[in-house]
Amino acid sequence: QLKTIIENLEEGLVVSDMDGTLTHWNPIAIKMHGFSNIEEGILKFPELNEIFELSTMEGNVLSVDQWPAARILRGEHLKDFEVYIKRINSNWERVFNYGGTLVRNAQDQPLMAVITITDITKRKKAEEALKEALDNSQRLTEELEVSNKELKQQGDELLQVNKSLWQNREDMNRAQEVGQIG
Numbered sequence: 001q002l003k004t005i006i007e008n009l010e011e012g013l014v015v016s017d018m019d020g021t022l023t024h025w026n027p028i029a030i031k032m033h034g035f036s037n038i039e040e041g042i043l044k045f046p047e048l049n050e051i052f053e054l055s056t057m058e059g060n061v062l063s064v065d066q067w068p069a070a071r072i073l074r075g076e077h078l079k080d081f082e083v084y085i086k087r088i089n090s091n092w093e094r095v096f097n098y099g100g101t102l103v104r105n106a107q108d109q110p111l112m113a114v115i116t117i118t119d120i121t122k123r124k125k126a127e128e129a130l131k132e133a134l135d136n137s138q139r140l141t142e143e144l145e146v147s148n149k150e151l152k153q154q155g156d157e158l159l160q161v162n163k164s165l166w167q168n169r170e171d172m173n174r175a176q177e178v179g180q181i182g
Contacts, residue, residue, distance in 0.1 A: 006024075006026050007026055007027060009026055009028060010028065011028060011116055011117065011118050012025075012026065012028045012029030012032045012033075012096075012116065012117030012118070012119075013025075013026040013028070013029055013114065013115070013116055013117070014026075014029050014041070014069075014114075014115040014117065015112055015113070015114055015115075016045060016069055016072075016073065016112060016113040016115065017112055017113075018073065018110055018111070018112065018113070019044070020044045020045050020046065020069065020070075020073060021042070021043070021044050021045075022041055022042060022043060022044070022045055022048075022069070023042065023112075024038070025038050025041045025042075028117075029041075029117055032094070032096070032117055032119050033052075034087060034092055045064075045067065045069040045070065046064045046070075048067075049064050050088070051087060051088060052085055052086065052087060052088065053085070053086050053088055054066075054067055054083050054084070054085050055083070055084045055085075056083070056084070057082055057083075057084060057095075057124075059084070062083070068081055068083070068098035068100060068115055069100075069113060069115055072100045072101060072102060072113040072114075072115060073102075073113050075102060075110070077100075077101045078098055078099050078100050078101070078115075079099045080097055080099065081097065081098040081099065082095060082096070082097050082098075082120065082124075083095070083096050083097075083098060093121075094119055094121045095119070095120050095121045095123075095124040096117050096118065096119055096120065097117070097118040097120045098115060098116065098117055099115070099116040100113060100114050100115040100116055101113070101114060102114075
């Protein structure tokens with residue numbers, strides 16, 4: 001029953017022994033990493049360094065000892081660890097969210113590492129597009145505020161010119177009236 005559950009998860013799941021050999025990949029994890037079968041992934045996780053490059057969302061390449069499996073094997077409990085992953089010598093790129101922990105026996109001895117993987121590539125692209133749209137909106141708002149200030153200043157200047165012209169016209173009318181009377 002457990003195997004059926006693991007094989008049908010909507011999330012990728014990889015199991016590693018304590019020596020770092022990735023002993024099981026569920027079908028989603030195989031597909032997520034671009035493998036065609038489980039045999040391609042049955043290796044020690046440091047060997048994946050020849051296939052994949054992992055980096056932080058800021059673009060800093062992670063050394064193998066900072067990869068999710070290594071951190072979990074050291075006893076770290078991972079949750080929401082977002083990683084940019086790409087296949088070396090390929091244009092295959094994704095953003096994965098890793099989680100995982102050690103599975104322990106009744107004597108609290110670690111037996112294996114369980115690593116969960118969620119492909120968040122589409123969400124990250126949508127977040128980037130939203131951030132770009134918000135940045136553009138902010139820039140346009142600032143430009144509009146500057147334009148509004150400039151237009152107000154020009155409007156105030158035009159009002160002053162208009163008042164001055166009206167005053168000159170009134171002065172000329174008075175001068176003509178005085179000239180006609182005199």
